[in-house]
Amino acid sequence: MDPLNSAIERLVEKARRQYSYSxxxxxxxxxxxxxxIDPANSFLHSxxxxxxxxxxxxxxxxxxxxxxxxxxxESPFAHYALGQVLCAKMRPKEALAHFHQSLELDPExxxxxxxxxxxxxxxxxxxxDKAGNALERALELDPEDPDTLAAMARWHLEGGDRRRARQxxxxxxxxxxxxxxxxxxxxxxxxxxxxTDEAYDHAIxxxxxxxxxxxALYLLSSVKARRNPLFGLWFRANSWLVSGGNSRTxxxxxxxxxxxxxxxxxxxxxxxxxWSSLVHYGWLAIVxxxxxxxxxxxxxxNEELKTVSLKPGY
Amino acid sequence: MAAGYQIIDEPRPGNLSRLTVDPLxxxxxxxxxxxxxxxxxxxxNSAVMGSPTRNRExxxxxxxxxGYFALLFGMDFLVRSELVAGLSHxxxxxLLIGFALVxxxxxxxxxxxxxxxxxxxxxxxxxxxxxxxxxxxxGGKLQQYLVAAVWNGVQPWIR
Numbered sequence: 001m002d003p004l005n006s007a008i009e010r011l012v013e014k015a016r017r018q019y020s021y022s023x024x025x026x027x028x029x030x031x032x033x034x035x036x037i038d039p040a041n042s043f044l045h046s047x048x049x050x051x052x053x054x055x056x057x058x059x060x061x062x063x064x065x066x067x068x069x070x071x072x073x074e075s076p077f078a079h080y081a082l083g084q085v086l087c088a089k090m091r092p093k094e095a096l097a098h099f100h101q102s103l104e105l106d107p108e109x110x111x112x113x114x115x116x117x118x119x120x121x122x123x124x125x126x127x128x129d130k131a132g133n134a135l136e137r138a139l140e141l142d143p144e145d146p147d148t149l150a151a152m153a154r155w156h157l158e159g160g161d162r163r164r165a166r167q168x169x170x171x172x173x174x175x176x177x178x179x180x181x182x183x184x185x186x187x188x189x190x191x192x193x194x195x196t197d198e199a200y201d202h203a204i205x206x207x208x209x210x211x212x213x214x215x216a217l218y219l220l221s222s223v224k225a226r227r228n229p230l231f232g233l234w235f236r237a238n239s240w241l242v243s244g245g246n247s248r249t250x251x252x253x254x255x256x257x258x259x260x261x262x263x264x265x266x267x268x269x270x271x272x273x274x275w276s277s278l279v280h281y282g283w284l285a286i287v288x289x290x291x292x293x294x295x296x297x298x299x300x301x302n303e304e305l306k307t308v309s310l311k312p313g314y
Numbered sequence: 315m316a317a318g319y320q321i322i323d324e325p326r327p328g329n330l331s332r333l334t335v336d337p338l339x340x341x342x343x344x345x346x347x348x349x350x351x352x353x354x355x356x357x358x359n360s361a362v363m364g365s366p367t368r369n370r371e372x373x374x375x376x377x378x379x380x381g382y383f384a385l386l387f388g389m390d391f392l393v394r395s396e397l398v399a400g401l402s403h404x405x406x407x408x409l410l411i412g413f414a415l416v417x418x419x420x421x422x423x424x425x426x427x428x429x430x431x432x433x434x435x436x437x438x439x440x441x442x443x444x445x446x447x448x449x450x451x452x453g454g455k456l457q458q459y460l461v462a463a464v465w466n467g468v469q470p471w472i473r
Binding site for chain 1: 318319321322323324400402404405408409411412415416419420423434
């Protein structure tokens with residue numbers, strides 16, 4: 001065997017293990033090393049793109065996925081990886097084209113992962129029936145795959161059917177009791193049903209396996225927000241602010257600041273100085289709250305995380 | 315920085331990289347020294363850190379400068395022509411601050427992503443407090459000088 005190829009194979013195997021332990025940063029470094037040996041390897045670029053999505057480095061992920069496709073335009077995995085990047089960038093229409101292309105090019109056309117990805121893209125386009133069909137197909141191919149069962153549960157959850165969602169999640173957790181995604185989703189179902197303590201337990205179980213799991217951290221924060229409505233208000237407001245992307249956040253904050261300043265100036269100019277003071281006190285209260293709120297909230301969540309890491313067997 | 319294959323969003327620090335600061339400090343200098351010192355510091359920080367989005371950041375500052383002075387002259391015209399009753403230069407000041415915050419936040423968000431990677435790869439980080447004090451001391455004068463220079467330079471053309 002070519003020593004260079006065998007070195008790359010060893011590195012790819014190492015990256016695969018790192019991905020399975022959610023060590024995205026480690027896998028990125030391993031694949032960087034492999035790409036230093038063979039910069040024209042389509043698979044390495046596409047595989048790196050998958051890790052970069054996990055690290056939310058979407059500009060780089062798109063660049064790598066496109067590089068993978070340029071080096072081998074007929075590679076089903078390169079199309080799959082680019083589709084995943086486009087999904088992460090909220091461009092499901094373009095992603096669909098690449099997932100279909102991947103299925104057409106794949107010598108094993110019934111690729112469960114690709115059907116799952118198709119379902120995700122359809123869901124993003126609100127094409128629930130098509131998403132359901134893709135999930136059914138994935139489930140037919142592997143009825144015991146916990147990822148597919150969890151995706152099915154999510155599909156039912158999005159449709160408001162918590163009972164069916166719970167059923168699929170139970171199945172997934174029977175197959176793999178530590179299945180991260182299913183634990184978090186089960187926590188979300190329980191929280192929606194008002195079972196806060198059980199939701200908390202699921203968040204903790206998920207965090208005990210991977211303390212950097214964003215969805216599990218979000219679930220834990222949601223539980224804390226539910227338990228303390230005053231400081232939970234900051235969490236909800238912040239979640240809403242960041243959900244629309246950076247541009248919208250900047251715009252909302254600047255418009256809020258301008259509204260405050262202009263209102264205060266207009267009140268001063270029209271001889272309503274006493275109301276202007278009230279507006280100033282209101283603004284001061286918002287500033288204080290948005291200063292103390294996140295710090296306090298973060299502290300409470302960190303305290304929880306410390307107890308998670310101290311549990312035996314962590 | 316990481317050796318070997320370079321991923322596109324990773325910073326490429328130059329010789330002065332030890333002067334890199336957390337992008338929060340140039341944003342804070344907006345409050346203490348005004349908009350121009352903040353933008354100048356942001357562009358400098360972007361260059362020394364080797365931010366992969368530095369061209370966009372420079373463009374944001376360029377558009378910011380154009381918009382700032384367009385707003386200044388536009389508001390001056392409106393105030394002097396008395397087209398809007400009760401309009402004074404207090405509103406000009408508020409609108410200028412509001413407008414200038416947009417590029418500042420944009421640059422901050424862009425640089426923060428690059429700064430996280432810069433720190434991750436063990437890049438040296440300079441304490442921003444001494445530079446913030448300098449920004450406080452010279453920022454106001456720089457702003458006065460620049461606005462006066464542009465104002466005096468443009469006035470003969472718009473009279």
